[in-house]
Amino acid sequence: MIQFKLEGEFIPLIALLKATGLVQSGGEAQTVVEEGLVKYNGQVDNRKRLKVRVGDKIDFMGSIIEVI
Template sequence: MQTFNLEGEFIPMIQLLKALNWVEHGGMAQRMVDEGLVKYNGEVDYRKRLKVRKGDVVEFDGMKVQII
């Protein structure tokens, strides 16, 4: 599992997917969330503007990241 160092209070899910280079652009990130391919703390979450915070775990396409 990789880690992502959060520099503020939160990061929107779509921005996180882009920052990790898990997707090529925002439109692709939105599609992945819409299709239920992203897990947030072990559960599929369809909210594109979900505020990901420290301590959260996000999973996508066999990859997993812990927010620190």
């Protein structure tokens, strides 16, 4: 599990995927979100501009990001 310390109110999902190193670029992040490969709190979510906040969990290809 990857723990990501949030420094503000929220972080966009695409930026979070890039910040944790799970994708190499914003374009790649948009693609994996659009293809339904990302789960937000257990549910597939296709929103590219999703605001991830403290307490949320993101699952991408078996890698879990916990936002703290």
